[in-house]
Amino acid sequence: MKSLHRRGGRNMRFRLWTSALRFVLAGSLLLTGSVASAGPKEDVGAATMRWAQTLGQNDPDKVVLLYATDGVLWGTLSPTVRADRAALRDYFVTAFKVLPGLKVTFGEQLIRVYGGTAVNTGYYTFSYIKDGETKTLPARYSFTFVKDGENWMIVDHHSSAMPASLR
Structure with a gap:
C-alpha cells in the first residue's frame, strides 16, 4: 500500500511540476509577445509608414503632430525651410x-539607429490627381527621428525632387 501511495505521490508531484512548467512557459511566451518590440529599426520603419498613412489623409493638423515641436522640414515643393509647427502646417x-x-509610396529605405536618434534615407514617389489623371513626383528624402518616450518623432525632414539621371 505504501508503494502505491508513494508512486501516486511521485506521479502527482510530476504532474504538478509539468503543469507549473507549462504555466511558466506559456506566461513567458505571452509576456515576450506583448512587451518585446521588433527592434528600433522596425520601430523607425513603422513611424515612417505612419507618416505616409497620415499624409494620405490630407489633414495637415494630423501630419504636423508627427514632427517634434522643434521639427524642421525642407519640403519638395518649397524653396523655404520650415522650422516651427505653424510653418509646417502652412506647407x-x-x-x-x-x-x-x-x-x-516608399521605395528603398536605409534606416540607421544611434541610440535615441535614427535616420531614414531613401526615395519615395508622391502621387496626386491632376485634371482627372494620376500624376507622380519621384523624390529622395532623409528623415531624422528622435525617440520621445515610446514615439519616434521627426526632428528633421529633407525632401527633394529626384534629379534626372546623368548620361
Missing part, C-alpha cells in the same frame, strides 16, 4: 491644395 495646407489626393 502641408499648400501641398494638399496643389497636389489633390496626395499619397506617397
Whole structure:
C-alpha cells in the first residue's frame, strides 16, 4: 500500500511540476509577445509608414503632430525651410491644395539607429490627381527621428525632387 501511495505521490508531484512548467512557459511566451518590440529599426520603419498613412489623409493638423515641436522640414515643393509647427502646417495646407489626393509610396529605405536618434534615407514617389489623371513626383528624402518616450518623432525632414539621371 505504501508503494502505491508513494508512486501516486511521485506521479502527482510530476504532474504538478509539468503543469507549473507549462504555466511558466506559456506566461513567458505571452509576456515576450506583448512587451518585446521588433527592434528600433522596425520601430523607425513603422513611424515612417505612419507618416505616409497620415499624409494620405490630407489633414495637415494630423501630419504636423508627427514632427517634434522643434521639427524642421525642407519640403519638395518649397524653396523655404520650415522650422516651427505653424510653418509646417502652412506647407502641408499648400501641398494638399496643389497636389489633390496626395499619397506617397516608399521605395528603398536605409534606416540607421544611434541610440535615441535614427535616420531614414531613401526615395519615395508622391502621387496626386491632376485634371482627372494620376500624376507622380519621384523624390529622395532623409528623415531624422528622435525617440520621445515610446514615439519616434521627426526632428528633421529633407525632401527633394529626384534629379534626372546623368548620361
